[in-house]
Amino acid sequence: MSVDERREQLIAVALELFSVRPPEEVSIDDIAAAAGASRPLVYHYFPGKQAIYEESLRRAGRELAGRFEEPSEGPLSERLHRVMGRYLDFVQSHGPGFAALLRGGSVAASPGTSAVIDEVRRAAHDQILSHLAIPSPSPGLRLTVRAWIANAEITSLEWLAERSVPLEELQLHLVQEFVAALTITAAREPALAAELAAFFADERPDGPTGRLVRDLAGLFAVPGIAEAVTALATASSPSSDEPSPQAND
Amino acid sequence: MSVDERREQLIAVALELFSVRPPEEVSIDDIAAAAGASRPLVYHYFPGKQAIYEESLRRAGRELAGRFEEPSEGPLSERLHRVMGRYLDFVQSHGPGFAALLRGGSVAASPGTSAVIDEVRRAAHDQILSHLAIPSPSPGLRLTVRAWIANAEITSLEWLAERSVPLEELQLHLVQEFVAALTITAAREPALAAELAAFFADERPDGPTGRLVRDLAGLFAVPGIAEAVTALATASSPSSDEPSPQAND
Numbered sequence: 346m347s348v349d350e351r352r353e354q355l356i357a358v359a360l361e362l363f364s365v366r367p368p369e370e371v372s373i374d375d376i377a378a379a380a381g382a383s384r385p386l387v388y389h390y391f392p393g394k395q396a397i398y399e400e401s402l403r404r405a406g407r408e409l410a411g412r413f414e415e416p417s418e419g420p421l422s423e424r425l426h427r428v429m430g431r432y433l434d435f436v437q438s439h440g441p442g443f444a445a446l447l448r449g450g451s452v453a454a455s456p457g458t459s460a461v462i463d464e465v466r467r468a469a470h471d472q473i474l475s476h477l478a479i480p481s482p483s484p485g486l487r488l489t490v491r492a493w494i495a496n497a498e499i500t501s502l503e504w505l506a507e508r509s510v511p512l513e514e515l516q517l518h519l520v521q522e523f524v525a526a527l528t529i530t531a532a533r534e535p536a537l538a539a540e541l542a543a544f545f546a547d548e549r550p551d552g553p554t555g556r557l558v559r560d561l562a563g564l565f566a567v568p569g570i571a572e573a574v575t576a577l578a579t580a581s582s583p584s585s586d587e588p589s590p591q592a593n594d
Numbered sequence: 595m596s597v598d599e600r601r602e603q604l605i606a607v608a609l610e611l612f613s614v615r616p617p618e619e620v621s622i623d624d625i626a627a628a629a630g631a632s633r634p635l636v637y638h639y640f641p642g643k644q645a646i647y648e649e650s651l652r653r654a655g656r657e658l659a660g661r662f663e664e665p666s667e668g669p670l671s672e673r674l675h676r677v678m679g680r681y682l683d684f685v686q687s688h689g690p691g692f693a694a695l696l697r698g699g700s701v702a703a704s705p706g707t708s709a710v711i712d713e714v715r716r717a718a719h720d721q722i723l724s725h726l727a728i729p730s731p732s733p734g735l736r737l738t739v740r741a742w743i744a745n746a747e748i749t750s751l752e753w754l755a756e757r758s759v760p761l762e763e764l765q766l767h768l769v770q771e772f773v774a775a776l777t778i779t780a781a782r783e784p785a786l787a788a789e790l791a792a793f794f795a796d797e798r799p800d801g802p803t804g805r806l807v808r809d810l811a812g813l814f815a816v817p818g819i820a821e822a823v824t825a826l827a828t829a830s831s832p833s834s835d836e837p838s839p840q841a842n843d
Contacts, residue, residue, distance in 0.1 A: 454703050491752060492745040510733060525778050532812070542818030545819055550830075557778070558823055558826040559829075561777070564780055567790075570791045570794055574794055576799075577799055577803060
């Protein structure tokens, strides 16, 4: 093996180990054994475990960010659905390491590991905004995107811990939650309404948005719900242009 | 000062310092100076900076969890609105320390600091479920609550970094996002529909839910949106009982 090949091999082997175990439970000896190399050889390439951990994380971060790439074609919710399929596949195959990294509090947490997390989040944020194709996204819209990314992370972590629902359900639900968050944001920001009209016009009945719309229509057919919501919608509120509700005590 | 009083004073002083600066930028000397005490006296009470940091965090965590307490009276969104007012007030007054703690990657991050974060999250989760008063919350509902808590955290962190909107707007928006998340969850889980009907029936026109409903009604009056959504709602989808959309390639 050339020097470069050996370095690559060590990183690949380390990434596999750090994917299935938290960093505390992976030693330089484990990495050397898995790579069929000696301990001094590993130290020849990396000053220590932290360096090889951070390098393998950077590698994993680039791979994950690569999975966010998606052609700008077809209904938006279906694009996001495909991306989330690839994301959740990554989560599943790197479970324990992904959890240890995102849960924080690990002895291996460092500014370097935080930087990797931040870069992946930024890549996700930028990809979503580029698919939304809104020229100057408002602070509110950016915040919606970031909050949804946090939702995807926490949902993935919970799923890894409990696996209480099939992964395909998570995939669909996360996409639908994005559609809901986008809709709410547009309800607050009239400048987004035209974009939202174009978004809904592109969606298909059997895509995530169509299914969500029908689920909501079913919910509003439940006795009491439509009546209560209609009463709220048609009420003339004396304080409706105040910045905060009058319900505080 | 008695031994207990001095210990309390040191923790209070440390908490103030750790609220306004990241832990890296607070030294034992700073704590001693702010408390009007000597460095050896601080070491008499605490083995080192990490111990006093973790103790002051536990104190802050208890204070924050205490702010989640709210009488089970009145419309649910108004209760949550009051709680969020107290939460955001805490975030504002402990900004830099709150951000350093939640952003992770700090040299002071440890299993002890993670435990404090986890306990505050659990307190928030339990309070919300107790206000929802649903006897056996489903895994999906629990996940919705946890994801919304993550939303509140990330939104707070973004606000601390950029302060791009008034705090009262965040407060209202977070509550409305909870209402939306609850609604979507009920759309997926028919067992929640009766609870949702009761929830909407209790809400008032000038509360957060009433305002959200009217914003959404306004959005659906924008040309194109109602038509597109209605088309999705009324389409007969051949694949509507498949577990995942047929849009994947």
